[in-house]
Amino acid sequence: MQKLNKFNQFLLEKYPTIWNTKIVWMLLAAFVFHIIFFIIGYLSHIDPVSLQKYSVKDDYFKNGVIFIHLIISILLIVGWLLMMLKNNAFKNFYPTSKGKLFGQFVQYFIIIFSCTTFYFSYMTGFRMFINNKYPDHEMAKNIDIINRTAPFLSQNIESYTLENRLFPKPFYDLYCETDIAEIDQNKKFFVYYNRVYQYNSLYAKKSYQKDKRGNFIPPNPEYSQKIKPAYTTEEEKYETFYYKKDVVDLSSYIKTTEPSFYNFSEVFYDYDFKGYDDGVGAVESHNYYDKDSPDYILKNKKAIINQKTAELLNSKNQAELEKLFEDFLSISKTYRVKNNLDAKKWVSMIYSKDNPNFEIRYFIKDYAGKTRTDEDAYYEETVAVDSAVASSDYGNANYTRDSIKIREFNPEINQQIAPDKYAKNNMTEYYYLSDSMKDLLKSVDSVKKEDFFSDNIHIYLWVAFFLSTFIFSFRITGLRSLLFSVISAGVLTLTITLITVFYGMTFRGEEKYFVSYFILFIGLIILLIPLLKMNMLNKMVSSIFVNISMNGFVLFVLLIFAIIRIHQNAACQTMNAYTDSYPYKNCSDIFEDLGFMLSYIILITGFVFMYFYTTILQKWKAMPE
Structure with a gap:
């Protein structure tokens, strides 16, 4: 002490x-x-x-x-x-x-x-x-095991259909057309229930020209001939349009059109923390590789998963697969992920003499217990309702047309089981969360x-x-002065609000300019009075101006930046109106340009102001009571 x-x-x-x-x-x-x-x-x-x-x-x-x-x-x-x-x-x-x-x-x-x-x-x-x-080297090893095991979880039948396949290389290079209306019936195609697949080679053309709305114009002669691109990829200065060229027959590679382990090509999780597949670990909103918006980095990763899965299946080495499953379940146990899987029984469900093409014959639940939780059930019901509404919105004529047309590709569709029913009928008691x-x-x-x-x-x-x-x-000023300052600031705010409302009701339009400059004018008066007219005021009155100045200066600086932003947006809108473009297209302002730096700039300005304002505080204190 x-x-x-x-x-x-x-x-x-x-x-x-x-x-x-x-x-x-x-x-x-x-x-x-x-x-x-x-x-x-x-x-x-x-x-x-x-x-x-x-x-x-x-x-x-x-x-x-x-x-x-x-x-x-x-x-x-x-x-x-x-x-x-x-x-x-x-x-x-x-x-x-x-x-x-x-x-x-x-x-x-x-x-x-x-x-x-x-x-x-x-x-x-x-x-x-x-x-x-969870050190990086250990996580990298575990994630590799998880990604190589994920294809065998078979929890979603849509992950095993033919359009997902990316290995061998022809599947990677070719474009898989799945739109019934775009299928050439005179050339080789493949059918699974109500799904039709046709593989096409592509040729690419770049466009550097934009229309008035800022969209890239498709190249000619395809544009004039109304040929739709298979998909496009847009860069900053150009957009690449990919068009179908020739239909390629891949019958030598496709042994079955049923859902198969050979078709799985999803990345369960990416260690680089990119937004893949189900949005797991997603930083960005784009999810998995889609034929209309391809992400080639992700496509390469998916192709590797597809290749490793195919090689593991082709080796028919059950001991190697069992070791992979054991490592996966060991990781799951360490991370306390709920499941009831057994490595040996899991392998036995995959390898079967009457299933040489490794078609999906079983499904593992992604939930524990007999039924899903109330939340999951609600989600499934919502998705089902949304799908029904979407089908209704699609139009009865189109729906009837496609229903009739699918029978041209698959006359036996009425004797086959729909994918969702097939998955439900083959659901096991095994689960993995x-x-x-x-x-x-x-x-x-x-x-x-x-x-x-x-x-x-x-x-x-x-x-x-x-x-x-x-x-x-x-x-500096004491409790009494501070309370009067708070009350004065409140009354001032109320007065400005009422004047603004009156202005808006009277003149209508451009209220933001009036409010901004009116507050700027009031702020300048409050800041200048202690600098120029302090000795002419009562000490209590001057303390109100001093307190409001100290506590509100940073907001005054923020107002100046806001006024600059208003004029930037107005100038940009005028320019876009002149060029017949969208009102806010390519309109950047000082807030977006500076970002978080604006916060630091205003904060530093506040400290600099407080340093120089201490001279005013000394003069105020020297005033007679």
Whole structure:
């Protein structure tokens, strides 16, 4: 205790501003709680099941930790204010320089920031645990095993139909046409129930010309002859149009048109954290390779999966397949993914003497128990209803036409089982919660790679800045002046709102210009009065202008940027109207150009303003009471 008193005495004598703000003790207290939150973050997801959910990085806000955070932050700040407000050098006319005043404000900011940013310590602990528990080299090895095993889960019949096949190479290079209306009946095609497949070679043409709406114009003579492209790929300066050329007969490769393991080519999960397949680990909205919008990076990855699956099937090495399944189930056990699979029985369901083409003869449930949960059942019912509505919207004439036309390709369709019924009839009692595995892998990657600091730091910076300016205003002008300032700001806001409403009802149109410049004019008056006319005003009245200026200057700067943005958008709209383009096409503004940098620019401007404004505060304090 004596050492603490000596240290306090040392600070009082040598560094009175630091002693007055209690920053040393507050930073020590904040450091202790940061350590505690780091430990909480490290221990929060020891159980792998806790990672089997969407957006696990938001658990801080969902599991109640944020409320503990808020309580501790409030207690620390209130306790700090009680200690600090016992002594106010400026209020008691002690000698105070401009630098000391600004130094106090900066210390307020540091104290509040350190007492409100426990989230970052929590996430740092969380990330350290994930990096230690799920190292990259181990995850890469496990994800490879998972991706090579996923083709044998057979949970969705649509993943095993013929249009998915990408190996051998002819399947990769050719375009698979599945639209009945586009099939050439005079050339080789393949049929499965109501699905028709025809493989075509392609030729490509690039277009660099755009129409008035900014869309690339298809090349000629195809455009003039109304030949539809199979698909297109758009770059920044051009768009490539792919057109069907010749039909290619792949009968030598296609032994069956039934759903088969040979056709599976989906990537269960990509370690590079790209948005593939079911959107698992998705950063972007585009999902899997589609003939109308191909992603060749993903297509290559899918082709590799397809090749590895085919080679494993062709080897007919049941021991190798069983070892793969055992490794997969061992990983699932480590990650606590629910399933009731057995490696040997699983292999026996795949290899059968009467099934040389490895057609899908069984299906594994993606849910535990006899039926799905209420949520899953609701989802399936919703999808079924939406599909029915879509079919109805498609038009009875088209629906009837295609129903008749499919019989031309498959006369025996009435004697065959529909794919969905076939899957239901061959569903086993085995289950594997693949979504849980995907969620876990996504959670691990998101915690490792997502920038939680940059996305959230602005909130805490601005909370600390505004609280600092508010407390600084209280320390300088006192409670009475601050209360009058708050009331005056409220009345001013209400007055501006009423004038704006009246303007909108009277003149109608361009209210944003009137509001922006009216607030800018009022703001300039509030800022200039303490600079030019302070001695002509009562000290209480001038304190109102001082307080509003300190607390509202950053908002004034933001208003200036907003006015610039309004004029940029107006100029862009005028230009697009002149060129007969869309109103906001290619319209960038200062907010989009600067992004998060705008927040830092305004924050720095706020600190610079506070530094120079301390001179005004000294002049205000020197005024007679």
